[in-house]
Amino acid sequence: MLQGAGRGAEPPGSVARIIRDHPAAAWVNSIWVRADSPGMKVVAFNGSPRKGGNTERLLRHALSALKEEGIRTELVQIGGKKVHGCTACGKCYETRDRKCVIDNDFVNGCIEKMAEADGMILGSPTYFADVSTETKALIDRAGFVGMANGGLYARKVGAAVVAVRRAGAIHVFDTINHFFGINCMFTVGSSYWNLGIGMNPGDVEQDGEGIRTMRNLGANMAWILRKIHG
Numbered sequence: 001m002l003q004g005a006g007r008g009a010e011p012p013g014s015v016a017r018i019i020r021d022h023p024a025a026a027w028v029n030s031i032w033v034r035a036d037s038p039g040m041k042v043v044a045f046n047g048s049p050r051k052g053g054n055t056e057r058l059l060r061h062a063l064s065a066l067k068e069e070g071i072r073t074e075l076v077q078i079g080g081k082k083v084h085g086c087t088a089c090g091k092c093y094e095t096r097d098r099k100c101v102i103d104n105d106f107v108n109g110c111i112e113k114m115a116e117a118d119g120m121i122l123g124s125p126t127y128f129a130d131v132s133t134e135t136k137a138l139i140d141r142a143g144f145v146g147m148a149n150g151g152l153y154a155r156k157v158g159a160a161v162v163a164v165r166r167a168g169a170i171h172v173f174d175t176i177n178h179f180f181g182i183n184c185m186f187t188v189g190s191s192y193w194n195l196g197i198g199m200n201p202g203d204v205e206q207d208g209e210g211i212r213t214m215r216n217l218g219a220n221m222a223w224i225l226r227k228i229h230g
């Protein structure tokens, strides 16, 4: 039984009840052993609809530092693509087939990539002091599917990357880190909170501290991955 869930308050068959009764021990059984691994991999998701914009540029700086450390990387564009939010149907807790029942957008492809990778970076622009819609849909649906399937992302490393014009980035950073925190993941930080400042596409390149933060983030991610898998 999950800590803090009210005993018996949720009606049978409700999502709250299904989650409440989910055996916590399943988390421990989920750790993958990848004997055939061709090397460690980090997948990054760009939640900005502006391809080539500030979020993507920040992500690329972090990924290039990872590549220099011998980590394989992939950048996946999700911003600007049609996506549905979580409908709270609870089907993922019934089927437990590592998929969301909504199968006509990018989320299931992302879940596969997240489950396969050793680490992930969720990048988002700051929209009204929170993540973009696409990022939130990925968090909610990939989060539920991961939990329903015994912890698909357990003991992987995760980092948030945030582009911001002026204010609200810390809330975005927190939203993303909450996803990692409830999924048994290890959150990676840097020499500043993982954000870069800029308004128009490319502005973040002028934020020297932001770029250094991204490069340090990539190096820190590589370091912890080697510690975990070394």
Ligand SMILES: Cc1cc2nc3c(=O)[nH]c(=O)nc-3n(C[C@H](O)[C@H](O)[C@H](O)COP(=O)(O)O)c2cc1C
Pocket: 048, 049, 050, 053, 054, 055, 056, 124, 125, 126, 127, 128, 129, 130, 163, 164, 165, 166, 167, 168, 197, 198, 199, 200, 201, 202
């Ligand atoms: C709908 C919308 C809401 C925004 N809200 C904020 C905000 O709350 N705080 C802020 O500093 N910038 C805000 N911005 C500016 C973006 O966060 C900023 O331009 C960022 O660099 C965009 O990243 P991108 O180039 O990857 O799209 C907003 C932009 C849009 C389009």
